[in-house]
Amino acid sequence: MAAYQLPQWAALAPALILALTGLVLFLVDSISPRSTDRTLLAGTAAVGALASLAVAVWFTAAGVGTPTIDGGEGVIEIFDGQFVVDQLALYFMIVVTIVTALIVVASYDYLAGHTYQAEYYSLVVLAATGMATVAAANSLVTIFIALELTSLPSYALVAILKDNRGSVEAGLKYFLIGALSSAIFVYGISLVYGATGYLQLNSIAEVIADGGADGFGGLLGLGILMLLGGIAFKTASVPFHFWAPEAYEGAPAPISAFLSSASKAAGFVIAFRVFNVAFPLGEIGSVIGFDWTVAFIVLAIVTMTVGNFAAATQENVKRMLAYSSIGHAGYALIGLAGLSADGGELVMSAALMHLLVYGFMNTGAFLFVALAEHWGVGRTFEDYNGLSSQAPVACAAMAVFLFSLAGFPPLGGFFSKYFLFTGALEAATANTAMLAVAAALVVNSALSLYYYSRLVKALWIEDPPATRDRLSQPTGLYAAIVVAAVMTIVILPGFGPVAEAATGAAEALVN
């Protein structure tokens, strides 16, 4: 027993530290608004993110959120269950803070010469706060508020390059569709509330189990579908994916990395928690008349196929990565598609692992694009030709990211995809439709190797154009890229604990 017992709300420390960091950044900026000390700002944001990461890792290691039966400290409920800190929450806080730290470091060079430095960093950190809060939110209303806390800064961040038409347009598009999807989401919440009379996830489940929602099956079903729509928007899943390539392309590349890795992870944690806790499969089917895993099976297959096929036809590297990140949303959706009334924690934990690995490899890939934008080499595959002769280290890192995204064996992406595959096969014993999902996963991974390796070929094998200036070596960007690459590889020997944490997080949900 610790000598001093921390208050309950301290369990939210990772999110609170991020919020505090955001406020400190405002404070720093308001002390001398005219001068901009970029090092101080980026440093503060990075320290905040890393401190938050450290606390989240420490909590996980110390057993916070592990059920007491398993020898942990127990799941912590805060504010009458509006928030819970369990393994799942901590797991996603780790993912979010890792990505935040990486892109904050990378932004140091990317933003050199731009206006609104302090605002940029505080918006990033506040958005991260929202994502970390989402991870722990256990009621539809806290989920919605946290989600908006994520979205609002994101809209501004996408449009922060004020002089760049693409950026502003992307911001506008993102905002309009985001507002629409928020409306749909909130409407779904109200329908679920109308049908069950509760907003807190476990209370909803109890009402459904007790038969309290029996007369409102249609209402509840519609509400669930609308929630699904809102989530599909956040995770950039088909058919709500159209904003993603535009927004990612127009946004400053570090923000594209942030949105496609961390923000997407936040969308998934909502999906995982809401659908597992509030609408458990055993009971919901008889009430609303359908099994929601069917929706996720279709969504997963369509999303990965559309994303990968669209990515294969792109000429612009950033758009290719944007579409490929849609494809990866499809892979993560397998986690929900593979659930069944009697379990599915295996496939769920595989999806969690994939999101963690994805946090490194996808962020890294977008940060490489940020580096290329920093150099001003252009945007198409051809513009990237022969970069390796001038910047071998960054290009080696990029090759690591791309092969890992493709699921090539020595790298982290191979393992998470393999586990998704075996998880899907395991789930197929309960639901034969999962065989189709597993097949789609393999086919799409094979296809993705084509367009990822195309970029590797451009970087390494094609000859550089005769006229290209010497490339600078921005420290922050390089540091972030190299760390992400090293982690994509080093995660392999450490995959044991990762798998353990992911399994623990999945078991927190699936009973």
Added chain:
Amino acid sequence: MMIEALIAVALIGALVTFVAPNRVAGKLAFAISLVPAALSLWMFTAFDGSGNALLDGSLAFESHLEWIQFGDYSIEWFVGLDGISLPLVVMTTILCSLAILSSWTPIDSRESQFYGLVLFIEANLIGVFSALDFFVWFIFWEAVLIPMYLLIGVWGGPDRKYAAIKFFVYTNVASLLMFGSFIALVFGLGDAVTSFALPDVADAMVNGGGVQSSVFGIDPGTFTALVFIALFLGFAVKVPVVPFHTWLPDAHVQAPTPASVLLAGVLLKMGTYALLRFNFTMFPEQVETFAVPIAAVAVISVIYGAMLALAQTDLKRIVAYSSVSSMGYVILGLIAYTQFGVGGATFQMVSHGLISGLMFMSVGVIYNVTHTRSVEEMSGLADRMPIAVGILVAGAFGYMGLPLMSGFHGEFTIFFGAFQADFAYAPLFTALAMFGIVIVAGYLLFALQRTVFGPYSLETDYDVGRAPLHDVAPMFVLLALIIALGVAPELIFDMITDAVDPILNGGDL
């Protein structure tokens, strides 16, 4: 922890070399590569193991750690060496050092990246030959692909892009086939195995009776046969056997010399090594069933590869096609399934690694000096570069299987073993394959006669003279090893047969 040390030195060395300045990279990489070479030689002398790593034997330098637990299966860090893998590891480390030395002359751009990739390949090759958990093994197996793809694609000849992509696509598709079928096998074995450790799988297959119940609605016998065929096809591309050999000449001809040395010397052995470890160790019954078609494929590879070599006019292409033929012998030895057959095949893997490495180096040295590889343009090189040409001729004799050189012992034991084999028409297949020797001697002598003998008449702007010492020195080392193994094959043959016996005796010593 010796194996980990070998891999770690090469990996860290690769990173260090990758970021080192270009002008020191070659020397640095060579110095680093001497460490695993020396360590592996020490391991060779200190080898203390017996039997077969997968079936019935005690492993040397074993380490076994828990890694990932997922669902019902665990993945473990499991490495160790037996009499089959140890000679291959030693050959790998030595060939890598020599390949690095032989790159000093031809590689003149982006050296640090080049040598970094070579060391990276070395680390993974050591891993392939020592890993005993399927996942660990597969990671190393696939990790070889990317650096080799880059070596060919960045530093290769004029058609390098085509060759690199062809190499990558061929071998990767084969790997996927092999991966899928092996995973299916493990699932098909059901509760008999709970990990991907190869010894567990081999034990379940050989002593546990193999797949017991139907898998995906396929009955056990058919399922096992399908897995056997899929695995065989997966590895056959890597070996390569006819008709999956077409990537090899392209890759070889375009690849820079040191990459060719590694490709022919070690990468092809990955295929036969895997065949031995998987198909020929885990599926004794299927080996019997499919003996005749496999023997036919082996013989076709021998004859057809040799005839293709005979038709080439590019010296490097000749050596490249001759590998198809030599690897055919290895397959023949394996399918013979006798002590001399399988043992000889393993011996031939090492021997061919050394000899083909030597041949590619000689061709490389000649090319460095003459800037041509066309047999028709060259003539009378013996006058201008006697030492290099002398080694080339010696290497060719090794290839032809002259006594007192390692090739002789390899081929002789294979033929001896194949004659004893008890599948149908074994003597006939063997006799046909032996005819390959005549063609091999034919094309080698034909090529030598046109290039090195006769009057000197090469029209070139370059000064054709003697090769520098660091080009010739690695070839001397290889030649010395070839002769050493030829004179005293028992240096490695005893430990090989020790490890081969359990395979043939159904898991018992």
